[in-house]
Amino acid sequence: MADHAPRPPAQPETGAPLTEADDAAALEAGRVLFAGECRFAAAAGDRTRIPPGRVPEVAFAGRSNVGKSSLLNALTGRHALARVSVTPGRTRELVFFDLAGRLTLVDMPGYGYAKAPQKLAREWQGLMLAYLRGRPQLRRVLLLLDARLAPKPVDEAVMAILDTAAVTFQLVLTKTDALAGTALATRIEALARLARTHTAAYPEVLATSSRTGAGIAALRATLATLAE
C-alpha cells in the first residue's frame, strides 16, 4: 500500500521536496548500488515467463517516447542496456535487469500513443495486471511523465489501475532540461497535487533529465532505499 508520509519541506530553487535523497549518505548508497553490475536477466511476453525471484523490484512505466530507455541508461551508466527492450518483438514484453543481485529493474512496455484509455486498459488487463498483482517483491512502480506535457488521460488511467492493484507508484518527470525558469517548479507542484488524489501514489515527485543528468543521483539514492 502507499505510504503517505507528511509532505517534506521544499528546495528553494526547484520546489522539489527535500528528502533522504539529498542526504550525502543516501546519495553514496545510490552511487554504490548503481556502480554494481547490471545485466539482462529475463524477458516475459506472457505471464508464464515472468521469472520468480525474491530480490526487491522496481518497475519503470510510461508512455512510448517518454524517455524511459534514456533514463534506464542514464541510471545504470550503460548505453546499451535498455536497447534490449526496444528490439522488434520485445515491445510488448516485461524486461528484467538484475542490478548487483540487490535490485531488479523492470522495463515495462511503453503504453503507446494510445489515445483511448479503454485501449490501454485492455492492453494492461492481461500480462501487466498479472505482473502487478502477483509480485510481492515489487516495491514501487516509477511512472514516468514528460516534463513538457501535462499528464494524458492514458497516464491517469494507468494511475487508476495502480490504485486498484494497490501498487505504490511514484511520479518521475523526464526531460526537465526542456523546461526553463519556474515552469519546472509549477509542473512539480501540479503533479504533487495530482499524486495526493491517488491512494497508491507516493507523495514525492522526482525530476530528472537524462540529457543533463539532473536528478539521476537522487533517483539512484531513492532506489537504493528500496534495494536489498
Ligand code: GDP
Ligand atoms: P522511450 O520510448 O520512453 O524509451 O524513450 P527514449 O529514451 O527512446 O527517448 C525518446 C525521445 O526523447 C528521444 O528522442 C530522446 O532523445 C528524447 N529524450 C530522452 N531523454 C531526454 C532528456 O532528458 N531530455 C531531452 N530533452 N530529451 C530526451
